[in-house]
Amino acid sequence: MSPAIRLFRRLVAAGALTLMTLSPAFAVEKGVFFPETFTLPNGMQVVVVTNKRVPVVTHMVWYKVGSADEARGVSGIAHFLEHLMFKGTDELPPGAFSRIVAKNGGRDNAFTSWDYTAYYQNVARDRLELVMKMESDRMSDLRLTDEVVYPERDVIIEERRQRIENEPADRIGEQINATLYVHHPYGTPIIGWPQEMSTLTREEAERFYKTWYAPNNAILVVSGDITAEELKPLAEKYYGAIPTRPVPERARVQEPPISAARRVILRDDEVRQPSIRRSWHAPSYRVDPNGHAYPLQVLSEIMSGGPTSRLYRSLVVDQRLATSAWLGYSPTSYDLGSIGMGASPAAGVPMDKLEAALEAELQKLLDKGVTDEEVATAKKRMLAEAAYARDSLTGPAQTLGAALATGQTIDDVENWPVRIDAVTADQVNAAARAVLGKTNHVTGLLLPLQDKGS
Incomplete structure (x- = not known):
């Protein structure tokens, strides 16, 4: 492990690191697993x-x-x-x-x-x-x-x-x-x-x-x-003794443009915790013509990275409308990916009221965006996790294997901290508006049979 990463870990542990006051070149350098x-x-x-x-x-x-x-x-x-x-x-x-x-x-x-x-x-x-x-x-x-x-x-x-x-x-x-x-x-x-x-x-x-x-x-x-x-x-x-064989290319069809929002509703007697979720198409690391993958990862941390995140703080703590609220994104697909957000209602909260509140948080994000401070805080948490990732025995093998199997290189994995550290608030806001601003999403409602609100 490099001296810079070791110093970074000590500063994070001591609570002394503020990425807003450190230049990216000092705060982070290339290297996660050093394979x-x-x-x-x-x-x-x-x-x-x-x-x-x-x-x-x-x-x-x-x-x-x-x-x-x-x-x-x-x-x-x-x-x-x-x-x-x-x-x-x-x-x-x-x-x-x-x-x-x-x-x-x-x-x-x-x-x-x-x-x-x-x-x-x-x-x-x-x-x-x-x-x-x-x-x-x-x-x-x-x-x-x-x-x-x-x-x-x-x-x-x-x-x-x-x-x-x-x-x-x-x-x-x-x-x-x-x-x-x-x-x-x-x-x-x-x-x-x-x-x-x-x-x-x-x-x-x-x-x-x-x-x-x-x-x-x-x-x-x-x-x-x-x-x-x-x-x-x-x-x-x-392994070297096994002969090579011709392997076909991974020829997959492309998803056609989708021009309409869609809604999926499932009612079932076994549902104990209703929920709502909404999903959009999103870029992956490999298919990312506009450079939105890394900013969307930072956005996910801002919106859903723990009890101080935007969605949890607003819907669970302040408004008391939900027991959980989240936004999730993973860019590791070989082809296009997806991003989703959702919530589960608190007792007695109608689903339509929760959906309206979730949409209000989305609209607030699209209208006002995220701040430099939110981005800096999210990156600090993400980079700290990256610094500790090498301590795991299985984690490095899983991360590197999945990356290489989906079209990334070792250099892509090792440069992840540098690329995350370079993300700006403007880039996060541009990615959010480009992806979450689309109306061709899918909304899913999971409801008990007796719940008639949709």
Whole structure:
């Protein structure tokens, strides 16, 4: 860690740092995780973040493919394959992977998004070679049979019932998303639509695996008690031996211009906490022609960064209309992203009154904007979090893997503090008006059956 970042952390902890009185060059310099990186001859990128506090490592393999890369009609196949990756190779029988990790004192899991699929293990440093051997084995030698595939299809169908169909908040979230993205695959749930999940086949899973799961379409990120020099021979031994394969480009349709506001209402007996949320299309880091991504991150911190944020202070504390209020934005999508705001009403508050108050806060933002002081305070909090981010074992691996899988570079990640520190109030206001000033948004209302107000 550089002396400047170390000084920055001490000043933040002491409450002595005021970014309004420090020039950006002094307050922040390039660097978050200070990773080392190299690329194997077969095209697989390897990233190492050294952290020698404890003899433990996080080992992650990220594939640059997610549910948004699925062919139409087989929604959920990316997530289904994630499950099937635990079903065995010529070397390991079904289920043995996780049992071996646990037997060696580690933890493992996997997750799928629209843009990537990742597999990880947290293990002691001296067990790293073991998990590298197993992970590289299933990258190249997955063996599927009907006997393991179709019972697992029942598992993901039940997972959908439990996680979405039995949860009104998740059901309306799915419907809002499908209404916000009417053409782009981000409107399709990652887990899949139920009528298509029930027809997924072993052959389709194998086809998806052979199309996308190649070393030249993967990123290895290791964070913890190891250096790049120490990792490189292991990476070459296990992953470097896997032949490269042609991988298709991520050809996705573009979302058409939307000219009308839309409204989604879900009433359900199971709703205990009503809510309202509103979503807009927004830029991502990769698709940001007007340079709004970093200012929108600062805006999100101003509006929703804790109990002193604008929305919480106004709607929860001052007006007592809500139990929660938020504005959320993440620019890490491969294609266009989204930004949303919402609230849950306090007891006895009609939803139309809360919606009017939320709209009033939005209009105040658009009319009057944010101040230099609000921007400086938000950046101070954000930069402090960045300075502490490297202390985590898994955080660096997750941040770098997600960034690289969605079109960013290591330089983009390492320059994040500098770019955030350079954001001005004028830029935040311009981004807010360009994105939140649009009327082609989607509003979702989650209501109990007996509530007739909408």
